């Protein structure tokens with residue numbers, strides 16, 4: 001099923017979506033019992049951004065006449081988007097939202113979750129090959145905290161045989177529901193004596209070593225220099241890292257990280273290695289309207305998300321590139337349509 005997303009908007013607030021079962025929903029704001037009427041909350045594999053004069057809108061078709069009092073959007077932020085306004089509007093014959101706001105509410109975008117990271121240093125030796133000056137407790141020379149101690153402790157690799165060293169670590173604990181941007185391995189190294197050689201980052205995933213994903217670099221002749229390689233995908237799957245895999249618990253778990261050389265002559269000093277996972281964890285946030293609105297049955301409305309309470313809809317309507325989402329399925333039999341892979345989720349709550 002082809003998805004059409006309204007591009008009225010984009011960025012500092014990104015709208016994503018996820019499977020949330022109605023019965024699992026927390027409804028903390030409404031005093032009266034609430035009821036979930038419309039939702040579109042599965043298959044959130046991407047996002048839309050809201051920033052500046054760029055808005056986001058998604059249409060839905062009311063199942064029955066009911067009073068709408070709030071919506072839930074799955075959100076995170078980059079930077080400080082400030083006040084975010086969410087409103088309900090009627091739609092025209094093309095499914096475009098039209099003035100005015102039928103009801104609206106705001107939320108503080110600056111309190112939404114934003115990108116974060118976890119860092120791990122080596123805590124044990126996993127495996128190695130090639131020529132090294134130390135072959136036990138190798139990790140203890142490269143687990144520098146704080147980063148780094150340069151020539152105080154380092155591994156000397158070479159010059160006879162190129163190879164690798166992988167280290168174990170305390171598993172990452174990325175929260176469920178997070179989206180992982182990348183896994184970065186940083187290593188700090190220099191030549192023992194000046195010359196052309198080559199060192200790169202390495203991983204072990206699901207009992208397989210991935211030693212060449214990073215093309216590597218020629219370490220500096222005399223100055224310790226950090227080099228970082230970003231694994232945007234799991235090398236075992238070629239797909240984005242899953243939370244379970246990055247936490248070492250999935251089908252293709254991350255098990256070790258380290259360094260590898262394709263040329264260790266002259267020898268290379270490695271003083272520190274670390275792994276960092278960058279991720280964000282969107283939040284389902286309920287935006288309660290300042291006043292409720294009585295929706296008609298079987299009518300298409302639009303949820304409009306914007307950063308500023310300015311009415312620039314005419315600009316959006318006449319601009320090119322505006323696309324409007326198809327009416328969302330509202331009957332229970334069409335709710336879990338994962339194949340649609342919709343980008344934005346919403347949940348429409350109502351009071352009694």
Ligand SMILES: [Ca+2]
Pocket residue numbers: 191194195196197218219220221
């Ligand atoms: Ca070099």
Ligand SMILES: [Ca+2]
Pocket residue numbers: 195196197263264265266
């Ligand atoms: Ca060489």
Ligand SMILES: [Ca+2]
Pocket residue numbers: 141142143144148149150152153154270271272
């Ligand atoms: Ca060190």
